Amino acid sequence: MTVITKLKCRGFKSFAKNVEVNFLPGFNCVMGPNGFGKSNVIDAICFVLGKSSAKGLRAEKSANLIYNGGKKGKGASEAEVSIYFDNSKKIFPYDEKEVKFTRIVKKTGNSKYMINGKTLTRQQTVDVLRAAKIDPDGHNIVLQGDVIRFMDMKSNDRREIIEDIAGISVFEEKKNKAMNELNKVQERLNEAEIILTEREKTLKDLKKDRDQALEYKNLEKNVERNKATKINLILKDKKESLDGVEKKFVEHEENIKKIQESIDSLRKDIQEKKNEISAINEELNEKGDKKQRELASEIEKLKTEIIQDSSRKDVVDNELRKLKERKKSLESSLKEHGKKVKDLQNNKERIRKENLSLKGNEEKLKSKIDNYKQKHGIIEKDDISMSIEALDQQIEDMQRKTLESEEDKQQLVRKIDRLEYELETIEKDIDKINTLKKEDADKINKLRSNRNEFKEITKLLSNSLNESAVFSTQLSSARTKLMDSNESLARLKTQSIRIREMSAGDVAVKKILSMNIPGVFGTVGELGQVSKDYALALEVAAGPRMRSLVVSNDQVAAKCINILKESRSGVVTFLPLNKLKERKISEEEKRMAKSNGAHGLAIDLVKYDAKFRNVFKYVFSGTVVVSDLAVARQLGVGRGRMISMAGDLVEVSGAMVGGYRRKSGGLGFQQKEVNQDMSGLEKDIARLQNTVSMLEGKKTENEEIIVRVRERKAVLEAEIKAAEVKIGSGGDIKELNSIKKELKIEIKELSVGLKDLEKENKIKGSELIKLKGQRQKEMSKLSKLNSSEINKSLESFEEAKQKLKEQWIKNDSEFNSIDKEIALYDNENNKTIQILRDGEKEFDEFSLELKGLIEDLTGNKDILKIKEVNQRKFYAVYNSLFNKRAQCEKFIIKKDTDVIRSEERVRSVEGKRNEYSIKKAILSGEVEGLEKEFEQYKEVQLRRGMNLGDLEIEIRDFENMLRKLGNVNLRSLEIYDKVYEEYKGLIEKFDKLKLEKEDVLKLMFEIESRKQETFMKTFNLLERNFKEIFASLSTKGDAELVIENPENLFEGGIDIRVRLASNKYIDVKGLSGGEKTLVAVAFLFAVQEFEPSWFYLLDEIDAALDKKNSELLSKLIAKYSTGAQYIVITHNDAIISESETLYGVTMQDGVSKVMSMRVK
Structure with missing residues (x-):
């Protein structure tokens, strides 16, 4: 308390x-x-x-x-x-x-x-x-006037007081809460039902996309498996080829090593004999004279030239022999082709004659058929048949047109019915909107807003889909260009590798370069870039120096020389940058470079790093590049060092070196064009890769937008439908009136068109009846002329005529096939003839060279004989020493010949080895590329028992199927599963809501039952207290509380009846002020008895x-x-x-x- x-x-x-x-x-x-x-x-x-x-x-x-x-x-x-x-x-x-x-x-x-x-x-x-x-x-708390207000209040208000005392408000709150919950549950049920319907439709739409996406994924997987298998098969094949090439490369390396060892041994023996000759020459020098030594030197030089020319003659003879064999083989092939062409032309002539015969037979047969028809009067019958056929065609055309008109009419009728139904629906919606209450205005505005947004979303979706198609096209084009650029770059890289291989062909050079020694920059050929136009000239001008190695200082050079000695790899010329002295170009050489026919100084035609300037000055000195020897002679032989574009060299000494040179492809220096093209392609590839990456990013972003827009569109559709169910499908009365007006105009126009079609159909029907009548007349004429025996004979003629036609078609096809085959052989023969012409030209060049070699050999041998006679005279004086020296020289010549042959073998083997090296580089690049390409397919299951042809056919078929599928929404797989799960959840929620509704209804029934029970219990107790307290306050009579509607307590109120002196109860309105106060006080204290309070305020x-x-x-x-x-x-x-x-x-x-x- x-x-x-x-x-x-x-x-x-x-x-x-x-x-x-x-x-x-x-x-x-x-x-x-x-x-x-x-x-x-x-x-x-x-x-x-x-x-x-x-x-x-x-x-x-x-x-x-x-x-x-x-x-x-x-x-x-x-x-x-x-x-x-x-x-x-x-x-x-x-x-x-x-x-x-x-x-x-x-x-x-x-x-x-x-x-x-x-x-x-x-x-x-x-x-x-x-x-x-x-x-x-x-x-x-009873304030002033509350007593009177209580007595004057309505009976329902008194009932509410008792409800409040009884705590009925709790039940009422529960009931209202339950009612609200019921309304919410029902609203959620309605919404769930609408959403369920929408989800079902969405699922149906998504299922199509999902099925298409599944098919796409399956096809994509098949393409991926086939591509992986194809790459794997090619990779295996390339690896096997690479292993074979590497094996051959190693064999040639070992062979070169063995031959080189043999050459080293021979050179050692030659050097020993040369030392002996030097000792003999010293002795002879003391006893002989200078002239004799010069004679011996000239003889040795002549012998060397004779050996070299003999070796070259053998090579040229071998080349001429090969060309003859090749010419013989090609001529045999031409002869064989000519024979086949002749046979084909004979077949062609035979077919032509056969076709002429067939044509004659056909004419005869046609004449025979015409005579037979004339004899049996079938000409009239044919005319009738042709007339019937023409009528049939006209009837068919008219029926088709009539049917088309009828279909158009039915479509118009259906369209008018549909438009009238839409008009009726819109009028109903307009009526419904007009009768809506003000509280629905927000819903209508919301619906209008949703519809506007729906239009914008639909437009955005259409634009996004169009953009997706554009991105796909651009992406495909960019990828194709990227693939072509990569292929071109691979070819240029192969060419660059080949150039580097040739420029670093020496074993000793390769040995140093492979060790990656700090301070070694590379060969002169690797460090300079030239235009392909000057490649041959500059290669000859550089000579052996082109393969010299450029190093940072003499210490690095010494280190490399020691490495070569220890490994016995050979000899290399090193150019240390710190020791090379700058060679100045004279003014005379600069003037020559600017003369007519001159292309400039050789050093100016090479592109190199500035730090290597002294290197290239050392290599080229003041060499001037001229157009040809004629220009060199005009400028003056001996004035300076000059090189022609064809590779003919004029030395300062006056020596002129030249002749026929095989084109080496400019493999001495790095070709500027190759590097420029490679650089350009690398930039293009980078740009295309960025383009592909950018387009892929844009395409992905666009696809995400499409998914979001589709989801938003689905949500808006659901909201619009839900709103239309609640307030009608109208929403915007202005828009509906506009649509109504348009519908009326369209219905009017369609009705006019329908009347025109009906008139047209009547005209066509009359024409059709007329045509059918004419056909019936012609059919009657034909039935009179029909005879089964005549028809059989005529059919046999027609069958023979058909066979002639079929044979003609067959012959015509064969005739065309022969033409194509002859064209193919002609093309092959043209190519063979061109090869023969090139071979003849090459044969002439070799023959000319052979003639020159024979003349040189003959001349040198004659000179040698004279020189040897002179020498023998000298030998007579110093016979023993000369014999010994001659034996040494003979030994040296023999061994030199062996060395030259061995070097020829080395060059031959090196050539083959270089070919295998190039193949190895190409195959290594291809294997590396394939392995990199195969990385993306590592987890892909490969197919067994498939060959490349079958795989390519399947890949092409699958890719065609993918293209036919067009744009596929792959996100639909994820979206479908998500929507399906949501759909299942909605069904569960829907079922749960039904159970909730049943539970709420049960609860409401229980609340109502308990409410009445509690009210009556409180009322009875309150009435008893009221009677007792009133009796204690009044001695005149008694009072009671009366329920107005005992059957339904809460639809009536509570009356107070008072009986004073008389035996009748009177209404409280008839009481005096004091009596009303007593009744009110009695009620107040009755409440006090029932629900006491801590304190009371009475005013x-x-x-x-x-x-x-x-x-x-x-x-x-x-x-x-x-x-x-x-x-x-x-x-x-x-x-x-x-x-x-x-x-x-x-x-x-x-x-x-x-x-x-x-x-x-």
Whole structure:
């Protein structure tokens, strides 16, 4: 139990200054003259307890509750009221023994609530009070006029009071909550049903996309497997080829090594013999003269030239022999082809003659058929047949046109019916929209907004799909260009590798380059780039120096030389940058370079790094590149070093080196064009890769947009349909009226077209009947002329004629085939003839070279004989020494010949090895490319027992099938599964909602049953208390509470009937003011019996009572004050005399004061 212990007011109504009222348990009475502010005490308590209505506190607005200053005083800025409750029983959720509630109102009307000095919201304050069963609008607070209002209230309002007392509001809340839940469940059921329908449709649409995507994925997988298998097969084949090439390469390397060892051994033996010759020459030098030594040198030089020319003659003879054999083989092939062509032409002539014969036979047969028809009168029959055929064709055309017109007519009728139905639907929608209430306006606006968005989304989807097609086309084109560029780059890389292989062909050079020694930059050929036009000239001009190795300093050169010695790999010329001296080009050489026919200095035609300038000056010196030897001669032989474009060299000494040179393809220097093309292709490939990457990114982004737009479109469709179900399919009445107008115009136009078609069909029907009549007449004529025997003979002629036609067609096809075959052989023969011409030209060149070699050999041998005669004369003097030297020279010549042959063998083997090296490089590149390409197929299962041809056919077929599928939405696989799961979830949710609906209905039934039961229980107890209390207050009669509608309690109200002196019950409206007060007080205390409160506030409830009834009321209050705190506002002596504590309210200058006095 709790009671009000204290009330403090400041600036509230007439309480201008701080006023403190200490209340005690039991019967408290507040008295004072009218207008002094005693009722303001009750208003203050109601105010601080959170009463929200200012009118309930006898004020127009909250700001009027603040003290206004009266006539002379100053108004307060705010009103503050605090009430204290006893909390010794822990009624409130606070530890303090006394709880203080405060409310402050500002002039703005805003209120501030506090509990124990802590600011809270009104709701929080009310919640704390409710927890202690204190309500500012409760039945324990009776304000002025409430008694009269209770007696004058309607019977339904009294029923609601009893419902409130009985806690029916709880049931009503539960029922309303259940009803709301039922409405929500039903709404969700409706929405779920709409969404389910939409999802079913979406699933059907998505299933098509999913099936197509599955087919696409399956085809893509097959293509991927086939491509992986194809690459694997090619890779295996290439690896096998590479292994074979590597094996051959190693064999040739070993062979070269063996031959080189043999050459080294021979050179060692030659060097020993040369040392012996040197010793003999020294001895002869002492005994002989200088002229003899020159003679010996000339003889040795002649022998060397004879050996070299002999070796070259053998090579040329071998080449001429090969050319003869090749010519013989090609001529044999030409002869064979000619024979085949002749046979084909014979066949062609035979077919031509046969066709002429067939044509003659056909003419004869045709004449025979015509004669036979004329003999049996079938000509007329044919004319009739032709006439019938023509009529049949006309009838068929007319029937087709009639049917087409009829179909057009039916389509028009169907279209008009459909448009009329749409018009009727739109008119209904317009009527429905016109009858909609104002609250549906938001829904209509929302529907209109959704429809506009739906149009935009549909347009965006269409644009995105078009963009996707464009991206696919651009991507395909870019990928094709990228593939072509990669292939071109691979070819150029192969050519570059071949150039590097040739420029670094020497074993010793390769040895140094393969070791990657710091300070070794590469060969001169590798470090310079030249145009292909000058490649041959500059290669000859550079000579052996082209294969010299450029190093950073002499220390690196020495290190490399030691490595070559230790490995016995050979000899290399090294060019250390720190030791090479700059060779200055003379003014004479510069003038020659600018002359007519000169192309410039050789060093200026080479592109190189600036740090290698001294290297290339050393290699080329002041060499001038000229057009040909004629230009060199004009400029003056011996004036400077010159090289012609054909590779003819003119030395400063006057020596001229030249003749026929086999084109080496410019493999000495790096060709500038190759590097430029490679650089250009690499840039193109990078650009194309960026383009492909950009297009793939755009295509992916566009596909994501398409998926999002499709999802949004589906959502909008569902929302639009749901909205149309709720408010009708219209939405925008302006748009509907526009559509209605268009439909009417279209129906009118179609109706006119329908009438025109009907007229046209009538005309066609008349023409058709006429044609059928003519055909019937012709058929009658034909039936008279028909004879089965004549027809059989005629059919046999026609059959023979058909066979002739078939044979003609067969011959014609064979004739065309022979023409194609002859053209094929002619093409082959032309190619063979061109090869023969090239061979003859080459044969002539070799023959000319052979003739020159024979002449040189003959001349040199004659000169050698003369020189040897002279030498023999000298030998006679120094015979023993000469014999010994001759034997040494003979040995050297023999061994030199062996060395030359071995070197020829080395060059031959090196050539083959280089071919295998190129093949190896190409195959290695291809294998590397294939392995890189195969990486993406590592996880792919390969197919067994398939060959390349079958795989390529299948790949082509599968790719064609993929193209036919067109744009496939691969996201549909994921979306379908997602939507299907959502669909399953929706079905489960739908079933669950049905169960929820059943549960809610059951709950509502239970609530209604319990509500009636609780109400009757409360009513019976309340009525009993009411009767007893009324009897104690009134000696004249009794009173009772009556239910208006016992069958349905909550559709009627509660009446109060009173029986006083007579035996009849009368309505409360017929009672006096005092009697009404007694009835109201009896009801109030009956409620107290049923649901006691901690305290009661009664404001002048005794105003209408006489002294006797006031005494009865005061005793009743005194009785009940033992169990609750009563604060009564009165100026009735009978009430005052029964109270335990008195509070007097006085007023001075409009300011109220309160004084208290304990009576009992």
